[in-house]
Amino acid sequence: MAQWWIDELAHAGAEHLDPGYVAGYDRKSGVDPSQDVERLVRHGLDADATVIELGAGTGALTLALAPICRRVIAVDVSPAMIAALRDRVAERGHHNVKVVEAGFLSYEHTERPVDFVVSRNALHHLPDFWKGIALQRVATLLRPGGILRLRDLVFDFEPCEVDERIDAWIADAVDDPAVGWTASELAEHVRTEFSTYSWLLEAMLTRTGFEILDREFARAAYGAYTCRRG
Numbered sequence: 001m002a003q004w005w006i007d008e009l010a011h012a013g014a015e016h017l018d019p020g021y022v023a024g025y026d027r028k029s030g031v032d033p034s035q036d037v038e039r040l041v042r043h044g045l046d047a048d049a050t051v052i053e054l055g056a057g058t059g060a061l062t063l064a065l066a067p068i069c070r071r072v073i074a075v076d077v078s079p080a081m082i083a084a085l086r087d088r089v090a091e092r093g094h095h096n097v098k099v100v101e102a103g104f105l106s107y108e109h110t111e112r113p114v115d116f117v118v119s120r121n122a123l124h125h126l127p128d129f130w131k132g133i134a135l136q137r138v139a140t141l142l143r144p145g146g147i148l149r150l151r152d153l154v155f156d157f158e159p160c161e162v163d164e165r166i167d168a169w170i171a172d173a174v175d176d177p178a179v180g181w182t183a184s185e186l187a188e189h190v191r192t193e194f195s196t197y198s199w200l201l202e203a204m205l206t207r208t209g210f211e212i213l214d215r216e217f218a219r220a221a222y223g224a225y226t227c228r229r230g
């Protein structure tokens with residue numbers, strides 16, 4: 001590994017390495033994977049498809065995909081998330097899910113390129129330079145024409161709007177950290193994590209060989225993209 005290579009675990013968010021936080025993660029995040037599943041099916045996901053999920057966390061999306069596709073490879077850099085995900089996969093008896101402890105920048109794919117790559121709310125852990133490298137690596141995981149479904153905290157506004165938009169986003173936060181993200185957690189996210197502007201992320205996607213097929217945003221901060229590898 002080159003001496004300038006980033007330590008992904010050091011950027012993964014200390015909370016994601018904490019088994020106590022991981023145990024409460026599903027309640028806090030309230031992930032509903034149905035919209036992503038619907039979008040993937042619309043783009044051809046079927047019983048023959050192989051999917052890689054990067055930054056799978058406790059696996060809400062992986063577990064929703066496993067019954068409807070051939071195989072899911074669920075990747076996460078956090079040992080605590082991986083342990084929870086392995087338990088859940090075993091509990092549900094999904095024999096077509098492979099769980100891999102690795103990151104966007106370290107996952108080694110030794111099989112043929114896959115049909116779909118998905119990632120939810122994980123890419124923002126990497127600074128932009130590294131997001132570019134991560135997306136380049138994602139492109140090599142996909143077969144030509146393969147689909148990337150990417151969801152993340154992305155800021156869909158201009159730098160001159162930052163004060164107003166970030167304040168409005170934080171004002172909508174919940175009070176109870178068990179069921180969502182509080183104002184102080186969102187402020188910490190802005191200060192210490194690497195959510196980028198949509199117009200930078202979109203340039204990175206295009207530059208790494210993706211065509212953006214659709215994009216949706218909620219509260220100018222929660223972005224979802226469906227992209228096709230050229």
Ligand SMILES: C[S@@+](CC[C@H](N)C(=O)[O-])C[C@H]1O[C@@H](n2cnc3c(N)ncnc32)[C@H](O)[C@@H]1O
Nearest residue numbers: 008012016055056057077078103104120122125
């Ligand atoms: C906010 S959680 C999202 C988990 C899940 N995708 C979801 O939607 O609920 C972020 C996840 O990204 C993982 N993560 C952080 N940096 C990563 C990296 N460089 N490569 C892979 N996973 C990473 C964390 O361990 C954590 O599980």
